Amino acid sequence: MxxxxxxxxxxxxxxxxxxxxxxxxxxxxxxxxxxxxxxxxxxxxxxxxxxxxxxxxxxxxxxxxxxxxxxxxxRQREHMVYRPQERSRPRPAVPEMDRFSQQIADEGRVPSQRIEVSLVQATPDLAERLGVAAGATIVARRRVRFINGEPTNINDSHFPLELVKDSEIMSPAYIPRGSDQVLTDLGHGQDRAIDEIFIRMPTPDEIHRLGLGPGTPVAVHYDTGYTAGGRPVRCTVNILPGDRHKIVFERRWSET
Missing domain, CATH: 1.10.10.10 (Winged helix-like DNA-binding domain superfamily/Winged helix DNA-binding domain)
Incomplete structure (x- = not known):
């Protein structure tokens, strides 16, 4: 019919x-x-x-x-539930697990990730959010996350070079205490964050890293962390393929 x-x-x-x-x-x-x-x-x-x-x-x-x-x-779709608010919650008690790994393991699936660290020139979008000049050298800690061996999303964190150049953030190894705690220990603890979400088609680099099929849109989540004094110290860019994620925000009403 x-x-x-x-x-x-x-x-x-x-x-x-x-x-x-x-x-x-x-x-x-x-x-x-x-x-x-x-x-x-x-x-x-x-x-x-x-x-x-x-x-x-x-x-x-x-x-x-x-x-x-x-x-x-x-096509079989087993979406990852992506909760932007989870970043502000405590890390898992098990040092070997970050929030992503704990969530996926709790669902009975197998998490993994590939980490690369490099010095890059700040693109205009990152320069604006990190408060540096366009083209300035920044640190990119690039991660592709996998579920059951399949690439699921990109989680790339960017930092001003002068803040993290002598820290663990410069190593491509997993950081058990997390990069946020490293920033805190360096005297740049975050007091707040701004979340921005855009929907667009993926770039050629994103298609390659995630193995995306034709016509797959992505959600782009910018998560920029600030110190109490208002200085931006981190900008994480999450690339979430539309066919692999469900974005969930949880809000609680306060009594008046």
Whole structure:
């Protein structure tokens, strides 16, 4: 059955609309295999190339995946619940675990991460948030986080060079006490943070680091930490693929 509103559209769009509708209705569930290209071609009385063009739209939308030579399958989505407010809460009691690792392990999944540290020139967005000149040298502590071996998000923290140049932050090793505590021990404890979230398409670097498929948007979460005196000492940029995350904010009402 063709999806409502698709009549009169090119055949490849009608094929995409039909299977998009089946997925939305639950007729096809995560992990289910679609009919073969040959079967779909017979159903719609079209050439197999037309079928491939139609199904490629669903691949681009992140609804199905191609697993050649087996065929096409409805994409399985196991979202990470991302809570921006968690950063202000205490770290786990186990030194080997940060908040991300603890959350994923508690869900029965396997967390891991890859850490790189480098000196980079501050792009205009980072320069503005860190209060440095555009092009100034800053420290980038870059992380890709994985769940069950699959890249899930990017967590890149940036610091003014003069604040952290002789600290553990310069090492690509995991820091059990956390970079926030390192800043505090250096005399730059954070008193508050500003969170900003934007939605956009990913950059080529982000596509490469996260292995993103075509057409996958990302949420960009800037988390900038300030001292009590108002000096910005850290800007963390989190890149959250839209097909892998659910962003949750929790608010509590105070009694009046």
């Amino acid at each position: 063709e999806a409502q509103g698709s009549r009169g559209a090119p055949a490849y769009q009608r094929i995409a609309a039909a299977y998009r509708s089946k997925i939305a209705s639950g007729e096809l569930r995560a992990g289910d295999q679609l009919p073969t290209e040959h079967a779909i071609a017979d159903e719609f009385a079209v050439a197999r190339q037309t079928v491939r063009t139609g199904l490629s739209l669903l691949v681009t939308e992140g609804l199905i995946v191609a697993r050649r030579p087996r065929g096409y399958f409805v």
